[in-house]
Amino acid sequence: MSGASHQKPQRLSCRYVLTSRGWLSDQSVGIDEAGRITDLAPGEPPWDGFLVIPGMPNAHSHAFQRALTGVGERAEDAQSFWNWRSLMYRLAARIGPDEMERLATLAYLDMLRSGFTSVAEFFYLHHGPDGRPGVAMAEAVARAAQRTGIRLRLVPVYYERGGFETALDPVQKMRFAHASVEAFEDYVRALNGIPLGVGAHSIRAVSPASLERVGAFAQSFGEGLFHIHVAEQEREVEQSHRVYGVGPIAWLDQLGLVTPRLQAVHGTHADPKERRLLVERGANLVLCPITEAYLADGIFPAVEYFDQGGSWAVGTDANVEIDAVAELRLLEYGQRLSSGRRSNLADRRGIGTRLWQGAACGGARAVGFPVGAIEPGAYADLVMLEDPCLLTGGDPDLDLDAFLIGGSSATIARVYVGGVLRSGSGRSADEVAFRAEAGHLIARLREGMVSRTGSG
Numbered sequence: 366m367s368g369a370s371h372q373k374p375q376r377l378s379c380r381y382v383l384t385s386r387g388w389l390s391d392q393s394v395g396i397d398e399a400g401r402i403t404d405l406a407p408g409e410p411p412w413d414g415f416l417v418i419p420g421m422p423n424a425h426s427h428a429f430q431r432a433l434t435g436v437g438e439r440a441e442d443a444q445s446f447w448n449w450r451s452l453m454y455r456l457a458a459r460i461g462p463d464e465m466e467r468l469a470t471l472a473y474l475d476m477l478r479s480g481f482t483s484v485a486e487f488f489y490l491h492h493g494p495d496g497r498p499g500v501a502m503a504e505a506v507a508r509a510a511q512r513t514g515i516r517l518r519l520v521p522v523y524y525e526r527g528g529f530e531t532a533l534d535p536v537q538k539m540r541f542a543h544a545s546v547e548a549f550e551d552y553v554r555a556l557n558g559i560p561l562g563v564g565a566h567s568i569r570a571v572s573p574a575s576l577e578r579v580g581a582f583a584q585s586f587g588e589g590l591f592h593i594h595v596a597e598q599e600r601e602v603e604q605s606h607r608v609y610g611v612g613p614i615a616w617l618d619q620l621g622l623v624t625p626r627l628q629a630v631h632g633t634h635a636d637p638k639e640r641r642l643l644v645e646r647g648a649n650l651v652l653c654p655i656t657e658a659y660l661a662d663g664i665f666p667a668v669e670y671f672d673q674g675g676s677w678a679v680g681t682d683a684n685v686e687i688d689a690v691a692e693l694r695l696l697e698y699g700q701r702l703s704s705g706r707r708s709n710l711a712d713r714r715g716i717g718t719r720l721w722q723g724a725a726c727g728g729a730r731a732v733g734f735p736v737g738a739i740e741p742g743a744y745a746d747l748v749m750l751e752d753p754c755l756l757t758g759g760d761p762d763l764d765l766d767a768f769l770i771g772g773s774s775a776t777i778a779r780v781y782v783g784g785v786l787r788s789g790s791g792r793s794a795d796e797v798a799f800r801a802e803a804g805h806l807i808a809r810l811r812e813g814m815v816s817r818t819g820s821g
Contacts, residue, residue: 400783420482425680
């Protein structure tokens with residue numbers, strides 16, 4: 366499907382490699398039959414890759430929302446997150462297992478092309494279009510990952526209510542919610558053979574008692590990962606203070622859920638004490654800069670959080686634009702726009718090395734695999750960059766700065782997952798045909814969602 370060879374190499378020769386020890390030049394990366402790195406040894410031309418960096422874990426994705434790109438952007442549309450959410454619910458109501466598989470396949474192909482080699486799929490579109498419980502929707506996502514070769518951590522999400530004091534709306538009730546925490550746990554256990562995490566949608570969508578139950582289940586299940594949206598919208602934070610007397614992260618801490626297993630998604634409007642709490646408890650923060658801009662969520666104050674040593678990752682969330690380096694670039698540019706200063710998130714090496722390594726390391730925590738680093742024992746998830754005008758050689762830190770500021774998926778020559786080439790030799794005839802079919806599907810799903818007005 367990716368149009369790339371699936372022959373697993375035993376060694377890859379690299380001009381420059383970004384390792385946990387820093388940049389190494391003229392290296393050969395050994396890869397075993399399980400797709401893990403065995404060693405790094407001196408290498409020589411011809412080079413398989415010029416500038417080789419760890420594959421980026423995508424720490425937060427809703428693959429089906431790829432079909433919503435461009436919907437709700439007209440002047441007459443209400444300009445709020447909550448209006449967008451109603452459109453997203455309308456889309457979700459139209460998606461069955463076949464549509465889910467094709468949309469996830471499309472999103473995962475684009476992730477691989479942009480340097481994402483693994484993904485945490487935050488999944489709440491559980492039930493079929495008729496509301497009947499089952500695992501068909503989740504299995505469709507797993508098939509899409511297998512079809513494309515991306516490394517998947519599926520995160521089934523518990524959804525219980527429409528808001529702090531609001532009942533479920535019809536789509537939430539039919540497609541997202543389970544009858545009880547016990548029913549949700551049985552559903553998760555039925556997803557045999559799929560690498561899993563566990564999530565709760567948000568503190569507004571799950572009651573305190575159920576949050577404690579789901580959090581405990583997450584801690585004892587699989588890798589123990591617990592994902593949740595937190596403090597994304599100001600209204601959510603205001604309601605949390607009104608109902609619970611504290612902000613969302615402080616409330617999770619009172620429930621004993623702010624731990625190193627926590628993957629706190631967004632945190633845009635967390636207050637300074639809550640941000641410090643994430644650092645002190647060793648939790649991981651998942652930022653989604655493109656989606657947070659797209660939905661007008663706001664700008665997370667990353668400089669202070671990074672300076673405090675906070676762990677973080679990036680995710681594509683709504684998948685309106687899928688590009689790993691674009692997420693990092695917008696993260697930095699958001700800080701520039703809010704501070705009036707340049708290079709806010711740089712260190713002595715520059716901006717590119719710090720941000721790519723930081724996101725890859727935190728992303729590995731979010732997906733729960735030995736990824737995000739080029740070192741023995743890690744999976745050989747590798748991104749190879751080549752562009753003679755952008756990446757000139759001699760100073761790999763400067764080249765990675767150039768990639769972060771001026772690069773894109775077009776700068777990526779090849780992408781390996783577990784030592785298997787998954788992107789890099791163009792689009793096969795099968796992929797071209799698939800994309801045409803996916804375009805027809807998206808057009809059908811969008812029908813009636815956009816008002817048509819005459820041009821006069």
